[in-house]
Amino acid sequence: MNQEPASRIHKNAIKAWTVNALLFGLLWFIPAIFYAGIAISQNFNNETPWYNGIDWPLFLSLFLIALILYIMMAWVLPNLRWKRWKYEVSDNGIDMLRGIIIKKRTVIPINRVQHVDTRQGPVYRKFELASVAISTAATTHEIPALDNETADELRNTISMLVRKVKSDV
Amino acid sequence: MSEFRKQHPVAGVTQVIDSIKQNFITLLIVLFIGSSNTEGYFLYFLAAGLVISLFGGIFGWWFFRFRIFEDELQIEKGIFVKKKLYLSKDRIQVIDITEGILQRLFGLVKVEVKTAGGGTETATISAITREEAEELRTELRKRNNGNSNHFEDLEEGQEKKDQILSIWKLSTKDLVYAAFTSGNFGLIASILGAVSGQLSEMINEENIRFIYQIMPGYSDVTIYVALIFAIIVVSWLLSFLGVIFTYSDFRLHKTEEELIITRGLFEKKHITVPYDRIQAVRFVEGVIRQPFGYGMIYVESAGFDQNQKGRSIVLAPYISARAVSSFLNEFLTEYEEPEYGFKPPKKALFRYIRRPNYFLLLLIPVLWYFLNRGWLSLMLIPVLTILGWMRYKDAAVGFNNDILRMRYRTISRTTAIMKKNRIQAVDLSQNPFQIRKGLVNFSATAASGAGGMNFGVEDLGNEDSFRIYDWVAGEKNIGRQHEGEEQNGTVT
Numbered sequence: 001m002n003q004e005p006a007s008r009i010h011k012n013a014i015k016a017w018t019v020n021a022l023l024f025g026l027l028w029f030i031p032a033i034f035y036a037g038i039a040i041s042q043n044f045n046n047e048t049p050w051y052n053g054i055d056w057p058l059f060l061s062l063f064l065i066a067l068i069l070y071i072m073m074a075w076v077l078p079n080l081r082w083k084r085w086k087y088e089v090s091d092n093g094i095d096m097l098r099g100i101i102i103k104k105r106t107v108i109p110i111n112r113v114q115h116v117d118t119r120q121g122p123v124y125r126k127f128e129l130a131s132v133a134i135s136t137a138a139t140t141h142e143i144p145a146l147d148n149e150t151a152d153e154l155r156n157t158i159s160m161l162v163r164k165v166k167s168d169v
Numbered sequence: 170m171s172e173f174r175k176q177h178p179v180a181g182v183t184q185v186i187d188s189i190k191q192n193f194i195t196l197l198i199v200l201f202i203g204s205s206n207t208e209g210y211f212l213y214f215l216a217a218g219l220v221i222s223l224f225g226g227i228f229g230w231w232f233f234r235f236r237i238f239e240d241e242l243q244i245e246k247g248i249f250v251k252k253k254l255y256l257s258k259d260r261i262q263v264i265d266i267t268e269g270i271l272q273r274l275f276g277l278v279k280v281e282v283k284t285a286g287g288g289t290e291t292a293t294i295s296a297i298t299r300e301e302a303e304e305l306r307t308e309l310r311k312r313n314n315g316n317s318n319h320f321e322d323l324e325e326g327q328e329k330k331d332q333i334l335s336i337w338k339l340s341t342k343d344l345v346y347a348a349f350t351s352g353n354f355g356l357i358a359s360i361l362g363a364v365s366g367q368l369s370e371m372i373n374e375e376n377i378r379f380i381y382q383i384m385p386g387y388s389d390v391t392i393y394v395a396l397i398f399a400i401i402v403v404s405w406l407l408s409f410l411g412v413i414f415t416y417s418d419f420r421l422h423k424t425e426e427e428l429i430i431t432r433g434l435f436e437k438k439h440i441t442v443p444y445d446r447i448q449a450v451r452f453v454e455g456v457i458r459q460p461f462g463y464g465m466i467y468v469e470s471a472g473f474d475q476n477q478k479g480r481s482i483v484l485a486p487y488i489s490a491r492a493v494s495s496f497l498n499e500f501l502t503e504y505e506e507p508e509y510g511f512k513p514p515k516k517a518l519f520r521y522i523r524r525p526n527y528f529l530l531l532l533i534p535v536l537w538y539f540l541n542r543g544w545l546s547l548m549l550i551p552v553l554t555i556l557g558w559m560r561y562k563d564a565a566v567g568f569n570n571d572i573l574r575m576r577y578r579t580i581s582r583t584t585a586i587m588k589k590n591r592i593q594a595v596d597l598s599q600n601p602f603q604i605r606k607g608l609v610n611f612s613a614t615a616a617s618g619a620g621g622m623n624f625g626v627e628d629l630g631n632e633d634s635f636r637i638y639d640w641v642a643g644e645k646n647i648g649r650q651h652e653g654e655e656q657n658g659t660v661t
Binding site: 093102103104105106108112137139141 | 592597
């Protein structure tokens with residue numbers, strides 16, 4: 001059977017993804033907070049204490065779902081995602097293996113690459129990581145979380161390979 | 170053509186009509202709501218809107234001018250915001266000429282000039298005479314080599330390029346067959362969806378009592394069935410007329426560098442497809458057409474129009490499956506048809522049969538619970554099982570040196586042929602169950618319009634799919650010809 005691609009992405013990816021998930025994962029709690037807000041405000045002028053307006057089982061289940069998602073996204077998925085992610089760039093193409101539950105393998109023939117760029121968000125910057133995005137006429141694929149030097153190097157390698165293939169013609 | 174020219178005044182009117190067309194739905198809504206709520210004030214608004222767009226049309230025409238200057242098509246337009254659109258000759262990919270109904274009355278045409286990708290827009294000249302259009306076209310397609318001594322040679326070369334090498338026509342008989350078999354399930358579904366939104370309002374007790382009075386002895390189920398039947402008939406009629414209008418007088422011409430399509434009953438279209446823009450070829454056999462052994466040929470074409478997600482162009486609206494090979498031989502010489510070497514293994518059969526049935530797990534309980542005879546929905550099981558079995562039978566992949574050929578069915582059966590060096594990406598994917606069984610979903614992406622189009626076969630064997638993967642990923646010197654020409658225009 002076919003060999004898996006050779007290179008892994010940077011180990012810090014896990015931390016970066018965790019931080020990312022901890023930040024953006026707060027959104028999961030919105031339904032619970034939203035519900036609590038409405039319930040309390042509706043009960044505001046009543047004689048009963050404020051917490052009586054809340055349907056506690058409903059609130060707790062909303063909260064629990066959010067919490068489980070939060071923990072999964074922050075501490076479980078980054079590990080799994082990192083373990084699966086592998087890539088390899090050769091003069092034939094860019095080979096990527098990824099996916100958490102569904103295993104996905106993609107190859108982009110090198111002569112189809114239209115442009116390559118590196119991207120870096122605030123969290124990635126903190127961990128000195130960058131991702132490399134490869135665009136063809138049809139799709140854009142991203143190799144996430146490489147350290148800065150590797151990302152730059154990869155970008156240059158790919159664009160060099162593309163130039164080589166194209167001047168070959 | 171180095172002097173600025175104006176369009177024919179009809180352009181002003183076509184612009185008004187275009188803006189009415191674009192806002193047609195808004196207008197309808199305004200008409201409906203307005204007529205029920207106010208006492209006719211809205212009519213003034215409507216009239217005002219019409220007058221404004223009329224003035225817009227007239228001034229738009231007044232300020233619109235175009236010329237060919239040196240290597241560029243230059244268009245200047247805009248009433249308040251002046252806009253200058255310069256398209257250089259060698260970036261121009263496609264020149265489409267359309268005769269709308271209005272234009273035809275005055276012997277005029279509309280010209281659309283499209284360039285390759287990269288956020289450029291289409292230059293539209295909406296009304297000029299046919300002669301002017303032809304002049305524009307030849308002028309624009311003259312490659313400027315900067316050497317005037319060779320002008321005659323160029324002219325000659327151009328003539329040779331324009332020479333028609335072969336023609337394919339759609340006969341009237343085939344047109345009628347095509348229209349008959351065009352039953353468009355997507356259209357039916359969307360109409361059903363739109364109507365069912367209104368249904369809850371239509372079905373109140375008064376109406377039902379009324380229907381019972383005029384049709385005594387019918388149950389509500391028969392009324393539903395009759396309604397659905399009526400919708401199917403109407404949508405079929407619509408698609409029948411749609412095919413007649415679109416594909417009347419269909420002609421496909423082959424020249425040295427491009428395919429030229431002319432078609433249309435009231436609105437004549439003239440579409441040019443350069444060979445080096447073609448990304449993939451599809452032969453689609455609809456459920457109604459397949460038993461008769463007929464289908465439709467499309468090509469995917471990349472690049473020019475940022476507004477269009479995919480650009481599929483119909484090359485043959487109705488063609489016998491047996492004639493496809495000779496058609497390809499004649500018009501798309503490079504697209505061979507390699508034998509199908511890979512099919513899903515036996516162990517995938519049950520997965521194929523199961524897959525279309527999955528959504529019934531949700532649907533049947535709901536229908537059973539909410540509808541009177543909801544259990545009738547159980548009859549869908551054999552239908553979908555047969556569909557699954559047909560999908561299994563049809564799924565196949567084959568390749569030779571340069572060509573990938575895939576056949577698969579969603580509802581219609583599609584045969585896709587693409588050149589290896591046009592494959593933008595190949596994806597293999599496996600869910601945990603497939604990993605255990607050693608099965609892989611295979612898909613290849615071609616560029617189409619500003620996006621991509623996926624062709625995929627499910628549940629191939631592990632080894633097989635990796636052999637195809639390696640064929641794309643592994644060999645050296647992928648794709649030699651054409652690459653430079655095609656990419657120069659679009660890359661970086």
